[in-house]
Amino acid sequence: MPELPEAETIVRGLRPAVVGRTIRGTQVLHSDVLREARDRFTRRVRGRRIVEVGRRGKNVLLQLDGERVVAVNLGMTGRLLPTAGRTPDSSPGAHPAVRFRLDDGKALVFDDTRRFGTVECLDHDEWHRRSRRMGPEPLEAAFTGGVLHAGLRESRSPLRSWLLDQRKIAGIGNIYANEALFLAGVHPQRLAKSVSRNEAAALHRGIRRVLRNAIESGGTTLRDYRTASGEEGRYARRLLVYGRDGESCSRCRTEIHRVVFGGRSAFYCPKCQPRRGARA
DNA sequence: AGTGTATCCTGCAGGC
DNA sequence: TGCCTGCAGGATACAC
The missing domain is CATH 3.20.190.10 (MutM-like, N-terminal)
Structure with missing residues (x-):
């Protein structure tokens, strides 16, 4: 993880x-x-x-x-x-x-x-x-909203799959991919190339925000992860959608859904993250 | 270029 | 209590 x-x-x-x-x-x-x-x-x-x-x-x-x-x-x-x-x-x-x-x-x-x-x-x-062979470091200055948008435009993958591909962007796994997409208000199965400039900018902000906040909390411990001093990370309680299917969205109270594709679970709020791009 | 599936390995939760 | 199945943060290889 x-x-x-x-x-x-x-x-x-x-x-x-x-x-x-x-x-x-x-x-x-x-x-x-x-x-x-x-x-x-x-x-x-x-x-x-x-x-x-x-x-x-x-x-x-x-x-x-x-x-x-x-x-x-x-x-x-x-x-x-x-x-x-x-x-x-x-x-x-x-x-x-x-x-x-x-x-x-x-x-x-x-x-x-x-x-x-x-x-x-x-x-x-x-x-x-x-x-x-690895993609850009998402927290470095060179990784801008424009860089993200340019990368997304070249791919027909669903966004969540794109985010998990270390050749496209480095360091993102299933937890933070889902959290970043929620923060950006974009559906995980939207095709990468369909994302608008504004949506890419929102996703860029979402990625950086969730990664920074998670670092600040020492990471997410679901079960196995420990810091170098053997402590649990404190970000699990701050997760907004990951692992929360059936619970209500923190933003709009709609029930959070889970869908499996690419062999793994994706979690999203159907109202905040419409399948067809609307907001952002 | 995509997707789905299987693989590596262990542990745990849930159903019966 | 125990057995079985399915599932898990990752990465890769394969067939289609």
């Missing part, structure tokens, strides 16, 4: 704990989360110093010296937890997959119940190529 706000919250929590630390070694408990051979990964990471922790879309990035980067995609249930104590075998999560031993005696653990997450160590060029 972790989407952009959850990854960002983890990054911020991780920074003070791991920046400047050197990775003494790694322990791979479930090699299926690695996107490369275990030996190669272990070799490329050992002895490197973590110079910064960053994010691209939903990915948490450990920038290492020597122009290398460990990219962690959290999948549905991934967590990144620095161990509080020095005890090397204590694990803060129940499903540790990769453990990084740090030079201060502590560790950084990638814990992932379902193991849909991935961990890999890339060099500068490999990471650059990867990053180039």
